[in-house]
Amino acid sequence: MFKQIFSAGCKFFPLAYSLYSCPDKVWLVTHLASEVAHGYRKAHALTKTPESEGAWAPFVSKEDDDKEEDNQAPPGLGPEPEHPESIHASSGKVADALSGSSEKDIPTPENSRTSGLCSSTRQEENRINEESLGKLRGIVSVGNPVTKYAGLEKIAKGGFGTVYTATNTATGGVVAVKQVSLHKQSQKELIVNELLVLRDNKHPNIVNYLDSYLVGDKLWIIMEYMDGGPLSCVIEEVQMAEGEIAAICRECLKALNSLHSKLVIHRDVKSDNILLGMDGSVKLADFGLCAQMTSEQSKLSSLVGTAHWMAPEFINKDAYGTKVDIWSLGIVVIEMLQGEPPYSEEMPLKALNLIAKRGIPKLENAEQLSAVFQDFLNCCLQFDEDTRWSAEQLLQHPFLLSAKPLCSITHLIIAARQLREDRLRDGTAFSSASNGWLSE
Numbered sequence: 001m002f003k004q005i006f007s008a009g010c011k012f013f014p015l016a017y018s019l020y021s022c023p024d025k026v027w028l029v030t031h032l033a034s035e036v037a038h039g040y041r042k043a044h045a046l047t048k049t050p051e052s053e054g055a056w057a058p059f060v061s062k063e064d065d066d067k068e069e070d071n072q073a074p075p076g077l078g079p080e081p082e083h084p085e086s087i088h089a090s091s092g093k094v095a096d097a098l099s100g101s102s103e104k105d106i107p108t109p110e111n112s113r114t115s116g117l118c119s120s121t122r123q124e125e126n127r128i129n130e131e132s133l134g135k136l137r138g139i140v141s142v143g144n145p146v147t148k149y150a151g152l153e154k155i156a157k158g159g160f161g162t163v164y165t166a167t168n169t170a171t172g173g174v175v176a177v178k179q180v181s182l183h184k185q186s187q188k189e190l191i192v193n194e195l196l197v198l199r200d201n202k203h204p205n206i207v208n209y210l211d212s213y214l215v216g217d218k219l220w221i222i223m224e225y226m227d228g229g230p231l232s233c234v235i236e237e238v239q240m241a242e243g244e245i246a247a248i249c250r251e252c253l254k255a256l257n258s259l260h261s262k263l264v265i266h267r268d269v270k271s272d273n274i275l276l277g278m279d280g281s282v283k284l285a286d287f288g289l290c291a292q293m294t295s296e297q298s299k300l301s302s303l304v305g306t307a308h309w310m311a312p313e314f315i316n317k318d319a320y321g322t323k324v325d326i327w328s329l330g331i332v333v334i335e336m337l338q339g340e341p342p343y344s345e346e347m348p349l350k351a352l353n354l355i356a357k358r359g360i361p362k363l364e365n366a367e368q369l370s371a372v373f374q375d376f377l378n379c380c381l382q383f384d385e386d387t388r389w390s391a392e393q394l395l396q397h398p399f400l401l402s403a404k405p406l407c408s409i410t411h412l413i414i415a416a417r418q419l420r421e422d423r424l425r426d427g428t429a430f431s432s433a434s435n436g437w438l439s440e
Contacts, residue, residue, distance in 0.1 A: 125186070132188035137214065139195050145213040145220050149177060158286075165225055175210060178221040191219060194287040197264055198223070205255035207275060207285040226283060228276030228413045235271050235335050237416035242373050243404035244412060245336045248274070249376075250400045251282035252329055257391035259284075260322040263293040265300070269328035270309045271335050276413055280406030293321075307348035308341040308355075313385050315356040323388045330380030331360075338364055359383045372399045 149166035156163040161180035168175055185191055198209035198221075208224040231248065234240070240248075252274060259266060266273075266284065273286040289304045299319035303310075311327035313320045331341045342360045343351040360381055366374065376399035382388035389397070 129188045132192045135192045140212045140214050174225045176223045176225040180219040182217050197287045197290050203258045205251050207283045226275035227278050230272050231274040232271035234412050234416045237419040240336045243402050246403035250403050253391045253395050255284040265291045266325050268305050269325050280409045308351050315352050323385050
């Protein structure tokens with residue numbers, strides 16, 4: 001039950017940290033308390049309410065559905081949630097409670113309590129947003145996607161938008177459509193970054209960007225549809241063998257190596273953002289928090305991502321590079337082994353502090369793992385960024401030689417879906433029996 005609560009909680013309030021706004025510690029504590037309570041109530045409801053039959057659609061409460069019905073969407077658009085919740089992206093920009101240092105890659109005031117500087121910062125925000133919107137108009141295609149993509153069905157909602165499946169009326173193929181409400185996005189440059197990275201980084205292990213459009217205030221991002229769903233849905237149901245974990249790691253490292261060679265950091269690698277195909281394909285998705293570095297600026301300091309997957313240098317506000325993604329991949333490996341990341345029982349801020357001070361705790365039943373597997377994980381999770389291996393180095397690690405064929409991933413997806421259906425069926429039957437007993 002705790003595993004379900006934690007999994008749901010991570011989806012409903014992952015932290016995307018930034019000093020872009022003027023921090024207020026009193027507000028932060030109140031805000032986090034509110035978010036934690038809200039997330040727990042939804043997670044608790046998730047353990048008692050039968051889920052839909054969709055393979056990886058998130059639970060949506062009746063209360064959320066009512067809120068969504070109150071929002072009038074443009075023709076052809078599905079309902080937009082009042083408070084987007086994360087499936088494939090971190091959401092919820094909050095003030096940084098861990099450090100007083102300023103951002104280096106996003107303009108911020110030196111003194112957040114000075115009203116004049118805050119006003120100046122807001123002006124800078126508006127300028128950046130206007131520039132970002134101008135860039136966005138130069139990227140998207142001209143035309144109305146409503147006539148090209150029909151039959152939208154919501155499958156997920158996240159911090160940066162709502163995801164639908166749709167049918168390409170010209171080809172009959174199924175695509176994924178991510179709709180982003182621009183007026184709700186305070187950092188529009190992140191949206192521009194996401195589009196540019198997807199457009200300019202074609203790779204077999206990166207979800208394929210197809211097109212994008214502006215429809216009123218909504219941005220449509222058209223991508224290939226991964227019919228196997230996210231890796232997290234497999235992790236929640238089945239125990240994975242070393243060979244299957246090696247296959248997933250190898251495919252992810254291919255994507256990361258390609259990105260890192262072009263100075264792109266994903267910054268939100270986690271099982272929710274690794275998508276699977278029924279053909280055995282493994283692809284990295286959701287670039288809403290990515291960063292494009294340059295040869296002049298090969299290090300960043302902004303704190304964004306999802307708490308339990310963050311690298312120590314990320315949290316300590318040290319300048320960091322591409323290897324923060326390698327640490328996050330190591331945490332994904334622990335997810336595949338144990339079903340959840342380290343410190344999963346802790347709230348996000350507490351987990352961040354523990355990671356910064358201790359690194360990660362010892363693995364459960366580590367003695368059951370092969371020596372080569374333990375070494376691979378150790379290379380991913382070096383506390384010191386300089387000694388942590390790169391994606392290019394890890395692709396040469398002997399552990400990956402144990403990788404099973406990609407068809408084994410298809411078997412995992414099928415097994416996980418069957419177990420989930422069985423569990424839901426048993427839960428529904430139990431609920432029906434209980435209701436019958438109570439009504440007598």
